[in-house]
Amino acid sequence: MFNLKYKDDLYKLILSVFVLSVISVFLIAVIVILFYSYPAIIRYGFSFLWVKAWNPPKEVFGALTFLIGTFTVTFLALLFAIPFSFGIGIFLQEYCPLFLRGIFTVIIEMMAGIPSVVFGVWGVLTIVPWLRQSVEPFFDRYFSGIPFLRVEENIGYGILAASIVVAFMILPIISSITKDSLASVPKIAKDGALAMGATRLDVIKDVSMPYALNGIYGGIILGFGRAVGETIAVVLLIGNQAVIPKSLFSVGYTISSLLANTFTFAVISPIYASAEVELALILLAVSLIINIVGRNILNKVIGGRFNRSRFGGG
Amino acid sequence: MAEQNEIKAEVKNLNFYYGNYHLLKDINLYFKKNSVCTLLGPSGCGKSTFLRTLNRMNDYTEGAKLTGEVLIDGKNIYKKSVDVVELRRNIGMVFQNPNPFPKSVFDNVAFGLKIHGIKNREFITERVEKCLKYAGLYDEVKDNLHKPAFSLSGGQQQRLCIARAIATNPSILLMDEPTAYLDPASASIILDLITTFKKYYTIIIVSHNIQQAGRISDYSGFFLDGELIEFDEAGNFFTRPKDKRTENFITSRY
Numbered sequence: 001m002f003n004l005k006y007k008d009d010l011y012k013l014i015l016s017v018f019v020l021s022v023i024s025v026f027l028i029a030v031i032v033i034l035f036y037s038y039p040a041i042i043r044y045g046f047s048f049l050w051v052k053a054w055n056p057p058k059e060v061f062g063a064l065t066f067l068i069g070t071f072t073v074t075f076l077a078l079l080f081a082i083p084f085s086f087g088i089g090i091f092l093q094e095y096c097p098l099f100l101r102g103i104f105t106v107i108i109e110m111m112a113g114i115p116s117v118v119f120g121v122w123g124v125l126t127i128v129p130w131l132r133q134s135v136e137p138f139f140d141r142y143f144s145g146i147p148f149l150r151v152e153e154n155i156g157y158g159i160l161a162a163s164i165v166v167a168f169m170i171l172p173i174i175s176s177i178t179k180d181s182l183a184s185v186p187k188i189a190k191d192g193a194l195a196m197g198a199t200r201l202d203v204i205k206d207v208s209m210p211y212a213l214n215g216i217y218g219g220i221i222l223g224f225g226r227a228v229g230e231t232i233a234v235v236l237l238i239g240n241q242a243v244i245p246k247s248l249f250s251v252g253y254t255i256s257s258l259l260a261n262t263f264t265f266a267v268i269s270p271i272y273a274s275a276e277v278e279l280a281l282i283l284l285a286v287s288l289i290i291n292i293v294g295r296n297i298l299n300k301v302i303g304g305r306f307n308r309s310r311f312g313g314g
Numbered sequence: 315m316a317e318q319n320e321i322k323a324e325v326k327n328l329n330f331y332y333g334n335y336h337l338l339k340d341i342n343l344y345f346k347k348n349s350v351c352t353l354l355g356p357s358g359c360g361k362s363t364f365l366r367t368l369n370r371m372n373d374y375t376e377g378a379k380l381t382g383e384v385l386i387d388g389k390n391i392y393k394k395s396v397d398v399v400e401l402r403r404n405i406g407m408v409f410q411n412p413n414p415f416p417k418s419v420f421d422n423v424a425f426g427l428k429i430h431g432i433k434n435r436e437f438i439t440e441r442v443e444k445c446l447k448y449a450g451l452y453d454e455v456k457d458n459l460h461k462p463a464f465s466l467s468g469g470q471q472q473r474l475c476i477a478r479a480i481a482t483n484p485s486i487l488l489m490d491e492p493t494a495y496l497d498p499a500s501a502s503i504i505l506d507l508i509t510t511f512k513k514y515y516t517i518i519i520v521s522h523n524i525q526q527a528g529r530i531s532d533y534s535g536f537f538l539d540g541e542l543i544e545f546d547e548a549g550n551f552f553t554r555p556k557d558k559r560t561e562n563f564i565t566s567r568y
Contacts, residue, residue: 192414207416210415
């Protein structure tokens with residue numbers, strides 16, 4: 001039988017194989033995506049990024065419509081989610097009674113774990129009818145002259161519906177990171193302001209938030225990463241039409257929702273498939289970069305802040 | 315020097331509890347105007363907690379309870395009608411670690427003025443310069459007033475915190491081991507400042523450095539396990555302590 005001495009080495013070997021297999025699957029996925037998108041990259045070059053036509057039968061492919069759709073939904077979702085997340089984070093850390101803080105924190109963290117299809121279904125059942133019956137008629141009546149607020153079809157589905165639901169999905173990420181960043185502000189820094197007669201609001205505004213800001217940026221970037229790749233909820237809500245949205249209430253299409261809807265039959269034509277895989281490549285690149293940047297910021301903040309406050313930065 | 319005998323602040327039967335802990339036990343003492351009083355004692359004896367009761371910094375500590383009176387200029391600061399913001403404007407505080415705000419040098423000193431509603435830029439600029447001069451920092455930072463405060467050295471940051479504390483023109487300065495984390499040269503500068511400052515302020519310092527305390531004190535108190543063991547003029551305190559425990563402490567037997 002085995003000598004005990006080698007047992008450790010054996011375990012190490014087995015565990016290394018597990019780790020390496022995960023890494024190699026990731027690398028293989030990247031290689032496959034590069035391989036299949038290669039024909040489209042060669043054929044359409046950089047113009048792929050700014051051509052807006054998407055016509056599979058004529059083999060005309062441009063990503064612009066979907067890029068705009070994706071970034072509009074992401075941007076709006078962040079715009080809706082950030083103020084609420086700041087509010088939630090500040091409340092939980094600075095004002096919430098201790099016995100409630102734990103409960104609220106658990107609820108918010110549970111929200112982060114809800115499957116996105118559930119969010120999508122909820123959006124179809126509540127947000128869409130609300131937009132159709134109340135919000136869109138209101139905007140149609142009072143703001144129809146304003147370009148980005150015009151209601152073209154009063155159906156409830158569209159950019160706004162998708163953005164609102166995605167906002168709910170990234171809310172837990174940004175608010176819990178806001179809370180954690182505020183929690184890591186050194187007490188002595190806050191005491192300094194309190195001792196000068198600052199109110200708690202002054203302290204949050206002038207000391208805690210500036211201290212926590214880098215961490216919060218990291219949270220926003222992670223939220224961005226999630227919003228940019230969100231698929232199922234968006235498929236259910238955005239209306240799925242390859243048009244560049246002209247207003248909040250327009251229907252549209254994002255990269256991920258296009259892939260979810262059409263990739264199964266795109267594989268029939270090699271160049272159609274290749275164009276869609278190139279979209280996947282763009283999405284992969286954007287979310288990878290965003291995640292790496294976000295995590296780096298978060299790590300730096302935690303290291304940097306403690307050194308600074310503890311030893312006076314000297 | 316008649317003013318020197320006026321009592322600026324007085325503490326009567328002060329007890330402080332945190333949860334089940336009785337942290338301060340029946341403290342009675344007074345602080346004379348324009349004097350320096352050092353509060354000595356081993357770590358954990360309650361001297362910092364005591365200092366924080368003088369500007370109500372324990373207000374936001376959950377589970378804290380206080381009985382007794384703290385009279386400043388004859389008025390009990392724990393009365394319901396007292397405005398804590400106004401109280402703290404009148405009492406500057408300097409902490410153990412330099413704790414500048416994440417702002418520029420200038421904005422750090424201007425902070426107190428701004429939160430108390432002063433908007434006149436000329437007045438603020440003048441006041442900031444004056445306080446930086448008082449704190450002996452002006453010459454070192456006058457070309458970098460808008461650089462981040464964190465770019466200063468530890469000793470400079472602590473003097474910046476002193477400048478910040480005096481900007482609102484307080485009458486009392488509380489200092490919680492202000493030289494504990496500084497190099498000897500920086501510490502010495504701050505001790506000299508304290509000696510000059512008593513012309514303007516009543517100064518109360520928490521310290522566990524007996525040599526430093528002996529050098530700057532007019533009055534001294536010795537805390538042990540939440541009790542004030544002895545309180546006296548510095549001359550008596552350091553040379554003829556009445557209590558054996560005080561004597562042990564100042565001859566470094568703790």
